[in-house]
Amino acid sequence: MLDWKITGAGLPGRDGLWDVGIMGDRISTIAPHIETEAARELEASGRLLIPALVDAHFHLDKALIYDRAPAYEGTFAEAMRETLRLKQSFTIEDMQERGRRVLERAIAHGITAIRSHVEVDPTLGLRSLEAMLPLRQQYAWGITLQLAVFAQEGITNVEGEADLLRQAMHMGGDVIGSAPYVDPDPHRNVQIIFDIAQEFDCDVDFHLDFLDDDAPMLVPFVIEETQRRGWQGRVCLGHMTKLAALTPNELTDIGLALRDTNISILALPASDIYIMARKDTHNVRRGVAPIHRLAELGVNVGVAVNNTQNLFTPFGDGDVLKVALLLAEVLQLGTIEQHRLCLEMATTQAARAIGLVHNLQEGCPADLVLLGASSVSEAIALTPADRTVFKSGHLIAQTTLQRSFSPSAALAL
Numbered sequence: 428m429l430d431w432k433i434t435g436a437g438l439p440g441r442d443g444l445w446d447v448g449i450m451g452d453r454i455s456t457i458a459p460h461i462e463t464e465a466a467r468e469l470e471a472s473g474r475l476l477i478p479a480l481v482d483a484h485f486h487l488d489k490a491l492i493y494d495r496a497p498a499y500e501g502t503f504a505e506a507m508r509e510t511l512r513l514k515q516s517f518t519i520e521d522m523q524e525r526g527r528r529v530l531e532r533a534i535a536h537g538i539t540a541i542r543s544h545v546e547v548d549p550t551l552g553l554r555s556l557e558a559m560l561p562l563r564q565q566y567a568w569g570i571t572l573q574l575a576v577f578a579q580e581g582i583t584n585v586e587g588e589a590d591l592l593r594q595a596m597h598m599g600g601d602v603i604g605s606a607p608y609v610d611p612d613p614h615r616n617v618q619i620i621f622d623i624a625q626e627f628d629c630d631v632d633f634h635l636d637f638l639d640d641d642a643p644m645l646v647p648f649v650i651e652e653t654q655r656r657g658w659q660g661r662v663c664l665g666h667m668t669k670l671a672a673l674t675p676n677e678l679t680d681i682g683l684a685l686r687d688t689n690i691s692i693l694a695l696p697a698s699d700i701y702i703m704a705r706k707d708t709h710n711v712r713r714g715v716a717p718i719h720r721l722a723e724l725g726v727n728v729g730v731a732v733n734n735t736q737n738l739f740t741p742f743g744d745g746d747v748l749k750v751a752l753l754l755a756e757v758l759q760l761g762t763i764e765q766h767r768l769c770l771e772m773a774t775t776q777a778a779r780a781i782g783l784v785h786n787l788q789e790g791c792p793a794d795l796v797l798l799g800a801s802s803v804s805e806a807i808a809l810t811p812a813d814r815t816v817f818k819s820g821h822l823i824a825q826t827t828l829q830r831s832f833s834p835s836a837a838l839a840l
């Protein structure tokens with residue numbers, strides 16, 4: 428007896444319709460027709476069943492604050508300056524209230540895992556982590572919340588920052604990371620993060636090679652450190668917008684080194700398109716990492732939300748499927764194969780980037796979303812609101828779009 432049977436579903440990359448059986452928290456069977464009885468059944472009626480969505484890079488602590496500090500310039504400098512000013516007033520209750528709204532929305536979208544960076548510095552102290560640790564427990568039924576302890580303001584230029592980061596890891600941070608491009612000594616910044624990662628045996632997550640200035644790329648140094656520390660498969664890099672400025676040969680060299688060190692790359696197009704190339708007066712550059720090219724070289728790549736409704740990204744509802752659509756549009760990914768890649772970048776590959784497994788295979792965790800779409804291309808095109816979400820074998824959320832027409836009223840005009 429199965430716990431669940433989902434019948435007649437389309438699956439990414441497979442022809443025809445399939446039944447999917449769930450036992451406990453795992454996918455037990457995938458077959459054209461499953462005879463075994465199930466305690467509960469869900470008729471998919473040809474809708475697409477996908478591995479649950481993953482947002483591998485988000486900032487819960489500074490989400491949903493645009494109303495408090497709207498943009499006047501729209502520049503990166505303004506975003507950094509005004510967010511730092513606003514941070515001083517963030518209380519634990521305030522961060523939790525906004526965090527809950529984001530997490531509940533994410534669960535409804537079908538995101539069952541999220542990595543949130545939590546800022547730790549003398550301005551916020553450890554408040555952000557204190558706010559998010561209870562949420563990790565409270566929402567475990569619907570979402571796996573990874574907390575990446577994050578030095579947003581630099582390390583070598585901020586008195587006591589390295590100690591604060593270590594305290595945060597002792598308190599229960601899952602991952603360590605920083606934004607080396609804001610540090611006057613970015614190489615030392617990278618080394619300190621790796622030192623802490625080794626001390627706490629945790630994964631590393633950098634905001635890296637962001638912006639469109641002339642500063643040299645740091646990724647070669649991060650690749651070297653990853654090798655030196657034996658941290659292959661444990662490093663994830665977000666933004667990487669400078670990859671967009673490389674020639675094909677330069678990109679290939681870096682791509683092969685990333686593949687060989689098993690470093691994952693995340694494009695954050697909703698933020699990157701908004702912040703990049705502000706000085707271009709015409710024919711404005713897109714400034715999004717060409718991760719489809721890296722995928723061709725065998726690099727694990729993903730797409731993530733990063734921010735919603737703040738100065739870094741005034742837009743968005745936290746739905747990573749919509750950001751995958753944006754990526755497809757901006758990187759001109761129009762073939763069916765490329766649509767499959769976009770979906771994988773928001774599911775399977777995003778999960779892998781943060782050390783999780785989200786695959787539609789027997790034996791894998793039953794984190795699944797049934798979408799109101801009949802194919803992968805339609806899923807990317809429509810990003811449908813209709814979603815039925817399973818987490819660890821439990822049906823945890825259902826959204827149905829209701830729409831009505833009144834043709835008789837129109838005819839009467």
Ligand SMILES: [Zn+2]
Binds near residue numbers: 484485486634733
């Ligand atoms: Zn970020």
